[in-house]
Amino acid sequence: MKFIEFGIGNKWLVRTETELEDGTEYEEKGIKGPINFFSLYLRIWIGTTVVILDLKEGIKRQKKNRKAFKAIFGIVSC
Numbered sequence: 001m002k003f004i005e006f007g008i009g010n011k012w013l014v015r016t017e018t019e020l021e022d023g024t025e026y027e028e029k030g031i032k033g034p035i036n037f038f039s040l041y042l043r044i045w046i047g048t049t050v051v052i053l054d055l056k057e058g059i060k061r062q063k064k065n066r067k068a069f070k071a072i073f074g075i076v077s078c
Helices: none
Strands: 002-008 012-018 023-029 037-054 060-078
Touching: none
Parallel strands: none
Antiparallel strands: 002 012, 002 060, 012 023, 037 060
């Protein structure tokens, strides 16, 4: 899967994160295609709490071990 993200809090303002079948992942600056639309999401990370609003999966809340601030709009691609 690919996650194309726009927003603040990541290494780059626009990035593509690719997850491989073996569980490894890597990120690249900019938008890397091809894009096969799967879903849209908004991720807000304040402190150790992450709230994710996803068109396919609904609303999720997670706790993380590290503190950060992120406001990300993303596209999930298969």
